[in-house]
Amino acid sequence: MLHIFIRAIRDILSNSFLNAVAVITIALSVLIISAFALFFINADAVMNIWTEGIRIMAYLEPGVPEKKISKITQEIQRMDGVQETRFIAKEEALEQFKAQIRGQSSLIDNLKENPLPDAFEIRMAEPFRNNWENFETLAMQIRAIPSVEEVEYGQKWLGRVIHILNLFRLAGYALGCLFFMATVFFVANTIRLVLYSRQEEIEIMRLVGASEGFIKDPFYIQSLIQGGLGGIIGLGTLFVTFNFIVGNWKLEIGTWKLGSVPNFEFPISNFEFGFLSPEISAGILLGSMFVGWLGCYLSLRQFLKV
Amino acid sequence: MLHIFIRAIRDILSNSFLNAVAVITIALSVLIISAFALFFINADAVMNIWTEGIRIMAYLEPGVPEKKISKITQEIQRMDGVQETRFIAKEEALEQFKAQIRGQSSLIDNLKENPLPDAFEIRMAEPFRNNWENFETLAMQIRAIPSVEEVEYGQKWLGRVIHILNLFRLAGYALGCLFFMATVFFVANTIRLVLYSRQEEIEIMRLVGASEGFIKDPFYIQSLIQGGLGGIIGLGTLFVTFNFIVGNWKLEIGTWKLGSVPNFEFPISNFEFGFLSPEISAGILLGSMFVGWLGCYLSLRQFLKV
Amino acid sequence: MQTFSNDNFIIRIFHVHKRYGPKNALIDIRFDVSENEFLFITGPSGAGKTTLLKMLNLGEPVTEGQIIIDGVNLSRISRSRIPSLRRKFGIIFQDYKLIPTKTVFENIALVVEAVGTKRRLIRKKVRSVLRTVGMEGKSKSLPPTLSGGEQQRVAVARAIAGNPRIILADEPTGNLDAESAGIIFELLREFHTRGATVILATHNTELIRRTGGRVILLEQGRLKTSTIIPKLT
Amino acid sequence: MQTFSNDNFIIRIFHVHKRYGPKNALIDIRFDVSENEFLFITGPSGAGKTTLLKMLNLGEPVTEGQIIIDGVNLSRISRSRIPSLRRKFGIIFQDYKLIPTKTVFENIALVVEAVGTKRRLIRKKVRSVLRTVGMEGKSKSLPPTLSGGEQQRVAVARAIAGNPRIILADEPTGNLDAESAGIIFELLREFHTRGATVILATHNTELIRRTGGRVILLEQGRLKTSTIIPKLT
Numbered sequence A, B: 001m002l003h004i005f006i007r008a009i010r011d012i013l014s015n016s017f018l019n020a021v022a023v024i025t026i027a028l029s030v031l032i033i034s035a036f037a038l039f040f041i042n043a044d045a046v047m048n049i050w051t052e053g054i055r056i057m058a059y060l061e062p063g064v065p066e067k068k069i070s071k072i073t074q075e076i077q078r079m080d081g082v083q084e085t086r087f088i089a090k091e092e093a094l095e096q097f098k099a100q101i102r103g104q105s106s107l108i109d110n111l112k113e114n115p116l117p118d119a120f121e122i123r124m125a126e127p128f129r130n131n132w133e134n135f136e137t138l139a140m141q142i143r144a145i146p147s148v149e150e151v152e153y154g155q156k157w158l159g160r161v162i163h164i165l166n167l168f169r170l171a172g173y174a175l176g177c178l179f180f181m182a183t184v185f186f187v188a189n190t191i192r193l194v195l196y197s198r199q200e201e202i203e204i205m206r207l208v209g210a211s212e213g214f215i216k217d218p219f220y221i222q223s224l225i226q227g228g229l230g231g232i233i234g235l236g237t238l239f240v241t242f243n244f245i246v247g248n249w250k251l252e253i254g255t256w257k258l259g260s261v262p263n264f265e266f267p268i269s270n271f272e273f274g275f276l277s278p279e280i281s282a283g284i285l286l287g288s289m290f291v292g293w294l295g296c297y298l299s300l301r302q303f304l305k306v
Numbered sequence C, D: 001m002q003t004f005s006n007d008n009f010i011i012r013i014f015h016v017h018k019r020y021g022p023k024n025a026l027i028d029i030r031f032d033v034s035e036n037e038f039l040f041i042t043g044p045s046g047a048g049k050t051t052l053l054k055m056l057n058l059g060e061p062v063t064e065g066q067i068i069i070d071g072v073n074l075s076r077i078s079r080s081r082i083p084s085l086r087r088k089f090g091i092i093f094q095d096y097k098l099i100p101t102k103t104v105f106e107n108i109a110l111v112v113e114a115v116g117t118k119r120r121l122i123r124k125k126v127r128s129v130l131r132t133v134g135m136e137g138k139s140k141s142l143p144p145t146l147s148g149g150e151q152q153r154v155a156v157a158r159a160i161a162g163n164p165r166i167i168l169a170d171e172p173t174g175n176l177d178a179e180s181a182g183i184i185f186e187l188l189r190e191f192h193t194r195g196a197t198v199i200l201a202t203h204n205t206e207l208i209r210r211t212g213g214r215v216i217l218l219e220q221g222r223l224k225t226s227t228i229i230p231k232l233t
């Protein structure tokens, strides 16, 4: 067993040019896939924060008693897709409104009575808020509650933004698939072409009576090593580059809140660029080893048919 | 000359497996690059529309005469980075404001006097608005104008969004470079490995006295054909896929305007997914031919050194 | 000429045809080879000698007919048993078939290892066969850097390295001077004395005359004659 | 033996050494070849025959010393003139060096085309040389599907296809039966009669004795003897 490893490594060293080509190809492929995954995961996080900011406001009739309010809260909370329900008393609403219209506050400075209603602010949970129809459905359900006078859920343009974000997300998945398939092709193919140059060797070994395992095992081990090495180099390069860029472009984002768009808030302060999770990294590494193995398997099968 | 072409094409046909590999590699590479370019160009267009929505508001002192207003307009228009300056009379502003606060319009229904000032709405031109500092600089310049009482240019979070968008844009460029370099490597390398299998042939031709041109020209022509074919297949696939997706996901976007964020508007209705321009497509095609040629050049140089 | 007792025939060839596309490379060949025979196959260029030897080693499939080696019918053998069958043969290919990217030592060690020699004995064994063919000084060279005759001697060394029961030698002295050829030929004769069956395809009529034995003459794919030539003294 | 008039020497070799790393493949070789000479080079396996022929064709660089061919010093030749110099030679390689992925016809057409034959004459010329070596039936075959002797005959056909002034033949009959070998040999003699210079490296002492001529014997890289052998009748 150990001896097969030694043969595989000796092979790698003696065909160093071709093996370097294979390893670089794998490393670049891993870099492409993982860099794009990183880009996409972070873009997705930003999009998510964006949709997280969308709220449904439910305005109550004047004079709903407190007991009923907590009942309504529970009712809303039980609805499909609701993440959080917050009650906003009309006094709080007025304060908020004043803050919103800073420049033109002269307008309401001398109001004697608070004309605003009590309200609920409702946020949707993650998978639901990626589809505008869910907002519409939920809004309709809430409107059906007695004591709810009016429901507002952002303007229609938010729905359009969600639509566009979804299109980009879709395009991102499509690109990711494309990149994945293309790199599988590149890697499998490079290993194939590398083995192509060793077809003669394989043929001769078979003719002098070497067993299939004796011939193939070193190739498999070799391609697993190449896959692993390429994966590590690719991910390592990405990690170093990522930290370098993020380190140099440190975002100085404090905590802040956008209150000016009714029913919308963009809590960008929550956002931090993150690297691929250890699970994803491990998956990529295993994937690159698998693809190495696959390339080897395909080419050996092709040669041995002859 | 014609005969060299015939030899090149005969070569392609007789090594059809290896040539198919080379063409597919080039096609996939072109697909990767151009799909990403398409994704990025469209994402960039969305980002641009976003930043296009940012306005600087300059509020005037009460009672500035009309003549002076047109002078100020011209002054602002001459400033660096200004795209458009629009005067908003206080009557117009009040109408807008009423529209904005729909739900709570009871607040201003019985105002006797318009408390709002006259204002200018200023938009920045394209390269300038990608940097938040330009907004700050311009705002300062405008504030320095006599008769301008106050300048507002959106909240700080817009700056942060621009910052994040710029980071994504940078990451996009970096990814694009990475993809470009990687695919150049893949293509050059595949052609190299394909020629590797013909090293013996080249060596023999030289030994029997064939001239360098006689040996090399068919290879060059062959790799140009491969590059062109791969480029056409890659771009063609992208074009068909793009039209399929865009056709099925038609955006039903009317014209609308977001007025609720002060000094900000997101005219997403202007947005339409566009394919790569003919210039870029032609560039990609030429590029793929060049890379094919390059791979050929590199491998021939390597072999002929021996 | 053909008895049907199986015992002392190590190779039996029944009505074998070999076609490459439309080309008839071998037509209705039949003969048997006894255990420990020294058999010559001769005939003009393109007669089918190499094709015949290749089929014995399963390097080419039989188009029609049967070949039985050591009781095993080659048309019915399972894939997994092919390597062990091939290890019964030591084969010297007309074009040597050395692995160009492995050293002379490695080329031979491969066979020694494949027949299951203990690891620590491999080195010794390889050295000894290289010495026998006079190539001990070139064990670290790559085959493409050897002269034609040197490559041929390495091919011979590889063929005998696994102590095979049957040696198939295809024109093993074509690139050798008379002296080296003599050495190789003595080597094959020695193996024969020690019990191996030797089948030798050659154009070298002098060698045949010197040794004597059964000579099968192929011509355009047909077995023309099979004669016993007495040993020249 | 060496006169220094340049006129009738087509090849002049002065104090040539060839080293492969530490290995001395040729040591202080010097001799001249007259125009239209028929020269044999012989010697045991590994003596340096192939190395010497390769150097004449610029297939290997000279380590030390000078080779002058038709007035051109090989050490001083510019890269761009190498192909035209090589076209003066027709060379039969010991390992044939046929392009495995091109048909027999294409392999030969290559040379015919390279020497600048008019396109419409190429086909005729290739057919005619293939007929000369008895391979007209195999023009569409790929070299790996040919028998050893057939490949050797194609190699001979390619060497003579360009009507070269000098023929370098490295063991051109090693894989041929006596009859085919005789045909090839007659072919070379005919070229010689028509004015070509022929240098033939071989182990086949019978051929040498039959033809007669100058024989250069190499041994371990040194020129041992250079003798004129009278033609046997």
Ligand SMILES: Nc1ncnc2c1ncn2[C@@H]1O[C@H](COP(=O)(O)OP(=O)(O)OP(=O)(O)O)[C@@H](O)[C@H]1O
Binding pocket: C020, C023, C024, C025, C043, C044, C045, C046, C047, C048, C049, C050, C051, C052, C094, D144, D145, D146, D147, D148, D149, D150, D175, D177
């Ligand atoms: N793979 C192949 N495909 C097609 N024809 C082949 C193939 N191998 C051999 N042949 C043909 O079969 C015939 C017999 O070939 P073989 O190699 O057996 O001859 P041989 O007797 O060994 O000749 P030589 O003495 O020249 O080596 C030849 O005409 C050859 O061209």
Ligand SMILES: Nc1ncnc2c1ncn2[C@@H]1O[C@H](COP(=O)(O)OP(=O)(O)OP(=O)(O)O)[C@@H](O)[C@H]1O
Binding pocket: C144, C145, C146, C147, C148, C149, C150, C175, C177, D020, D021, D023, D024, D025, D043, D044, D045, D046, D047, D048, D049, D050, D051, D052, D094
């Ligand atoms: N490329 C090379 N690198 C190292 N050594 C070489 C190389 N080519 C030849 N040699 C060595 O140089 C010596 C002479 O080789 P050469 O091929 O000239 O012999 P030869 O006389 O043609 O022998 P043969 O009759 O066996 O063909 C041999 O010992 C060979 O191993």
Ligand SMILES: [Mg+2]
Binding pocket: C049, C050, C051, C094, C170, D147, D148, D149
């Ligand atoms: Mg043969």
Ligand SMILES: [Mg+2]
Binding pocket: C147, C148, C149, D049, D050, D051, D094, D170
């Ligand atoms: Mg030689």
